[in-house]
Amino acid sequence: MTDGITLDSRGAESVRSTADEVVAAVATVIDGKDDVIRSAFAVMLAGGHLLIEDVPGVGKTMLAKALARATGGTISRIQFTPDLLPSDVTGASVFDQSSARFEFKPGAVFANVVIGDEINRASPKTQAALLECMEEGQVTVDGSTWPLPDPFLVVATQNPVDMEGTYVLPEAQRDRFMARISMGYPDEQAERAMLRSHGRLDPIDRLQPVLSTGALASLAAQARDVYVSPAVETYVLRIVGATRGHAEVRLGASPRASLQLLRAAKATALIDGRDFVLPDDIDALAVDVLAHRLVLRRTGVDAREGQVVAATRIVRQVVSSTPVPLQ
Template identity: 55%
Template sequence: MTDATAEQITAARSLAERANGAMNTVLEGKAEVVSLTVTALLAGGHLLLEDVPGVGKTLLAKTLARVVGGSVRRIQFTPDLLPSDVLGVNLFNQESRHFEFRAGPIFSNVVIADEINRASPKTQSAMLECMAESQASVDGTTYLMPSPFMVIATQNPIDMEGTYSLPEAQRDRFMMRSSVGYPAPAAEADLLLHQSGREALEDLRPVASLEDVVRAREAVRSITASPQLRGYIVALLAATRADPGSVLGASPRGGLHLLRAAQVRALLAGRGFVTPDDVQALAVSVLAHRIIRRDSADPADAAAAVREAVARTPVQ
């Protein structure tokens, strides 16, 4: 693959700046999670938002879809949700005397999987092929997801009654995990004044097209990573696996996701190559949710383990 040209880098940077600026008008004071969301979009990854209720997780996903002019569908995951409710189903057409596929809500540019851990493991598994390969198999026929395609899933870490923990394979499909967090006092006071951020969302207009996103993703893939840089990522993954305090370290897919996210960061900095700083800046967001600690389920402990791995892994 050829290296990204200065024109491609400039166009992708402009898209990201416009998207970040537009989203920040709706989600005031949340620049960090907005930046991670745009990074995941340009990297072709999926985002897991783990946070308490009512902080704007769904609003974040809807805002992203609005700024790129894409379709957005929300799926409320519940214990009785079936795989066919997500993927779609073949229905018999009496007039044509043939079965016709009725696509489910997963066939959208941005899919909001709300409270994903409330669905049964069987329904959660229906998402695996879609997220990993951008396709879905229904009754022996494969259907492609629209391009671009991104899943933003939410789960509540506090109220765990009636939930099913996301299996390791499911979590590994998410490029990043983040949280929205409570708003700053000034932003929360403004929220009370205007009642909701939905008014700002209704006034929001697309600042890019889906074609712009596809071209930006192509530019990201052409950002170069030296053999030494790739070796550094491999060493970092090995450090998470060698940690005696962890039952499970970062997966090879985690390394691929970390490289792709670092390519986005390099591109947004105006560079055609990845540096160790890019990797280190995104390591916690990309790797922490893949790590299982031996004596703790606290996400903060997994994040600390990644930071320690970064600190003790020499830059090559």
């Protein structure tokens, strides 16, 4: 396992080797999904949060668990249900009779990686309890504030097919997620490997940490220092701005989207062994970072599934029609 002091003295190429080790470790649990693993790790390095939207049984929760184990962090899982209370997420003040005073009992959100399974099945009030946690990295209860662990990553999952008994995530909540990704079904070879490896033993039990949380914090700091040219900054602004003026879009990507797209691009560049961002990084991340933030002019439950596809198409149109800057 690599410590933070060693990582600080390494160059970008060595960081790529470390990132490859993390991806390889998680890939022993999630077969055939290296691109998805790399995207999730980039979001973690960028200090963002991840929304995984896919059908049941494709490894959404397993990905989050494996990522936490590989990076040496603590993990907490919250099963979101209609009767889940905000205090179950954040914690609550409980009266201690022995000391005759109220003491704060931390909730499930106090972990390095928090898995919010089926987040759209909780009430809006409980969903909102995550807002301060995700944005500020802290919890405020009864006027007192407690910091959350660093690093801190929320990996929320939701099923895009079964909508009965769910509460659609509001725009403000979706905007807190740096990226939305889908796992997709594995190919036959990867699924065969899963049958052979998972049939004997849970591979999570064999997964050893590749990084410490200190090393991860060092990597995150290096990601923030990755160089972005003025031309690439302009490219980001033009892509995000184009979503706001698109004829099919009622509400385009926010300024937070611009910032998070750039942060994700910096982390991706570092993972790829570079200390500078390329326009290709922006192109590769645009759909994951922007599409879930768009509010289209269509309405209705049936249209909602179509909106995911439509939003993806719109972002791709915007990217393809925006001139690529010459470095």
